[in-house]
Amino acid sequence: MTDAPKHPAGKSANPSVANRAIREMGSATLDGLRKGRNFVEDVGGMTGLLFDTVTWTLRSLFMPKVRFRLATLVTQMVRVGVNSIGIIVLVQAFIGCILSLQLAPTLERYGQLERIADVIAIGVIRELGPMITAIVLSGFAGASIAAELGAMVESEEIKALRAHALDPIQFLVVPRFLATVLMIVGLTVIANVVGIAGGYFTSWLVLNVDPEVYIESTKAALVLSDLTTGLVKAGIFGMLISMIACYEGLTVSGGAVGVGNATTSTVVKSIVAIIGTDAIITAIFFAFGL
Amino acid sequence: MSDAPDITNSIVANAPPEKDDIVISVRGLKKSFVNAEGERSVVLDSITFDVHKGETIVIMGGSGCGKSTLLNCMIGELPIDRGSVQYRISTINDPVDICQVPNDTLDAVRKRFGILFQSGALFNSMTLAENVALPLREHSRLDERIIDIMVALKLQQVKMLPHRDKFPSQLSGGQKKRGGLARAIALDPEMLFYDEPSAGLDPVTSTAIDQLIMDLSDKLNVTSVVVTHEMDSAFRIADRMILLDKGMVLKMGNRASFEALRDADPNSLTNPSDRLMNQFLNGFGEGPLTDAEGISEFERLIVAP
Ligand SMILES: Nc1ncnc2c1ncn2[C@@H]1O[C@H](COP(=O)(O)OP(=O)(O)OP(=O)(O)O)[C@@H](O)[C@H]1O
Ligand SMILES: [Mg+2]
Numbered sequence: 001m002t003d004a005p006k007h008p009a010g011k012s013a014n015p016s017v018a019n020r021a022i023r024e025m026g027s028a029t030l031d032g033l034r035k036g037r038n039f040v041e042d043v044g045g046m047t048g049l050l051f052d053t054v055t056w057t058l059r060s061l062f063m064p065k066v067r068f069r070l071a072t073l074v075t076q077m078v079r080v081g082v083n084s085i086g087i088i089v090l091v092q093a094f095i096g097c098i099l100s101l102q103l104a105p106t107l108e109r110y111g112q113l114e115r116i117a118d119v120i121a122i123g124v125i126r127e128l129g130p131m132i133t134a135i136v137l138s139g140f141a142g143a144s145i146a147a148e149l150g151a152m153v154e155s156e157e158i159k160a161l162r163a164h165a166l167d168p169i170q171f172l173v174v175p176r177f178l179a180t181v182l183m184i185v186g187l188t189v190i191a192n193v194v195g196i197a198g199g200y201f202t203s204w205l206v207l208n209v210d211p212e213v214y215i216e217s218t219k220a221a222l223v224l225s226d227l228t229t230g231l232v233k234a235g236i237f238g239m240l241i242s243m244i245a246c247y248e249g250l251t252v253s254g255g256a257v258g259v260g261n262a263t264t265s266t267v268v269k270s271i272v273a274i275i276g277t278d279a280i281i282t283a284i285f286f287a288f289g290l
Numbered sequence: 291m292s293d294a295p296d297i298t299n300s301i302v303a304n305a306p307p308e309k310d311d312i313v314i315s316v317r318g319l320k321k322s323f324v325n326a327e328g329e330r331s332v333v334l335d336s337i338t339f340d341v342h343k344g345e346t347i348v349i350m351g352g353s354g355c356g357k358s359t360l361l362n363c364m365i366g367e368l369p370i371d372r373g374s375v376q377y378r379i380s381t382i383n384d385p386v387d388i389c390q391v392p393n394d395t396l397d398a399v400r401k402r403f404g405i406l407f408q409s410g411a412l413f414n415s416m417t418l419a420e421n422v423a424l425p426l427r428e429h430s431r432l433d434e435r436i437i438d439i440m441v442a443l444k445l446q447q448v449k450m451l452p453h454r455d456k457f458p459s460q461l462s463g464g465q466k467k468r469g470g471l472a473r474a475i476a477l478d479p480e481m482l483f484y485d486e487p488s489a490g491l492d493p494v495t496s497t498a499i500d501q502l503i504m505d506l507s508d509k510l511n512v513t514s515v516v517v518t519h520e521m522d523s524a525f526r527i528a529d530r531m532i533l534l535d536k537g538m539v540l541k542m543g544n545r546a547s548f549e550a551l552r553d554a555d556p557n558s559l560t561n562p563s564d565r566l567m568n569q570f571l572n573g574f575g576e577g578p579l580t581d582a583e584g585i586s587e588f589e590r591l592i593v594a595p
Binding site: 151152155156157159160161162163164165166167 | 362365367396397398400401403405407408409411412413414424425428429470473
């Protein structure tokens with residue numbers, strides 16, 4: 001109060017602007033902090049979910065008392081795989097075609113057009129096969145798993161499962177997790193074949209590369225570790241997608257809007273997580289010369 | 291006269307002859323929710339009551355007063371802030387505090403529960419018969435043919451046998467609720483929790499469900515906790531009643547004491563909380579509940595006795 005007379009009336013506009021700026025900065029910081037906390041919470045929650053899921057998976061495999069739900073697993077594998085297979089084949093064929101057309105001018109300038117097979121083989125098998133498959137699956141399987149589990153939360157089905165002493169993780173998450181991981185590895189193999197085939201036909205029919213040379217140099221370029229690193233990566237992407245989708249679905253709140261938000265954020269978070277993890281894994285493989 | 295002695299009186303008045311037959315005891319239960327802005331709102335506070343073996347206790351209260359929340363806290367679905375909920379289950383020797391037990395004990399307790407949720411909560415990916423069969427398939431080692439027979443039996447009890455092969459999306463709200471009840475009684479539970487069992491049912495079906503609740507309680511000595519605001523149904527099935535208001539126990543007593551309060555002439559009641567209960571039990575449009583002055587009077591009385 002004693003300070004008040006010291007401020008001339010004319011200056012009072014300035015403090016209010018400064019005030020607002022400070023307040024906005026403050027609320028932006030708070031917002032940032034809240035987002036940061038949400039991120040930490042989400043990662044913590046998903047790690048916990050992954051731990052429980054793996055525990056239940058091992059129990060169902062090795063403890064005779066815990067039933068292994070083969071029928072549910074098969075249903076989920078069909079659901080994860082069948083819808084996405086067509087899109088993956090389509091996209092991957094285009095990728096092979098695009099790669100060869102993009103690379104051809106550069107390679108031709110160095111007189112190395114035959115080497116196109118090597119680059120496509122490595123690029124598809126180590127990188128684009130797993131990654132494109134994962135991105136397509138995050139849209140198909142991830143979104144539909146999140147929507148399904150979210151709707152089950154909203155209709156009290158998850159509550160009812162627990163009330164009947166049935167663990168939602170054992171009952172719902174484990175089959176979706178296993179199905180996604182198994183199917184993504186299988187789909188990646190298909191994606192690899194289709195991607196290379198796309199490159200092969202484009203090089204043969206458009207770039208006039210000798211098809212026999214193409215196949216020979218593909219065989220020469222690839223070593224087993226290219227395939228295994230690609231498939232390991234795919235498996236990890238499958239874990240990420242299924243964990244993000246199940247976590248988002250099981251933590252839905254707020255009715256139909258909440259289910260919609262969970263679906264969207266599953267796809268967004270999966271894509272970020274897939275590409276981020278890809279960078280980390282690739283760096284590790286690079287460091288170990290794999 | 292403040293309300294607190296009234297509650298203690300009714301506990302003493304209904305005290306069991308032998309202490310052993312208390313199967314559920316709720317002590318000082320407090321539950322609050324935190325909203326997105328971080329504000330905390332207390333939904334239930336200092337809830338204390340006992341349920342005896344084989345009795346049917348009806349929990350009443352206005353919409354949004356916390357009945358479903360209380361039920362969810364009692365079945366261990368929601369964590370509570372303070373207090374305890376103890377159960378005596380025939381399969382477990384010691385009393386179990388459901389808020390503090392490890393998961394496998396919690397599941398052992400839950401296998402002896404049957405719960406009917408407000409929406410029925412049937413699994414949408416399964417037919418009605420599969421829904422009812424699920425607890426049997428998961429928790430018993432019965433032969434598939436025996437399970438079929440038991441499912442038919444349970445569905446017949448709730449008059450849903452003709453709909454056995456329908457999916458929940460093909461059923462009406464009341465049919466879903468009856469299906470949910472069939473699933474809740476599939477494992478022959480020793481305790482049953484009902485959230486609004488007769489809401490959304492026609493009078494005849496509603497009476498049939500009430501009859502089923504009474505049969506289970508009389509013939510199989512099942513303990514029932516029923517949340518409802520259908521007064522006819524409440525007075526038909528209750529052994530004892532609890533009236534919740536603003537998250538606290540307003541009155542607890544046997545059916546006769548509630549009947550006396552309901553049938554009393556509002557003008558003859560001097561205690562404002564009695565007038566309020568009289569209005570609620572009769573569903574009158576006018577009275578202390580709807581009268582702003584009465585509400586502040588009531589708040590002064592109840593919240594700061
Ligand atoms: N998950 C939640 N988060 C925040 N508030 C909640 C939550 N669930 C319930 N509430 C609040 O708790 C209060 C009690 O809700 P509850 O569902 O228990 O009411 P009810 O007595 O069952 O009502 P009705 O008779 O309409 O079913 C309500 O005010 C509600 O807004
Ligand atoms: Mg309710």
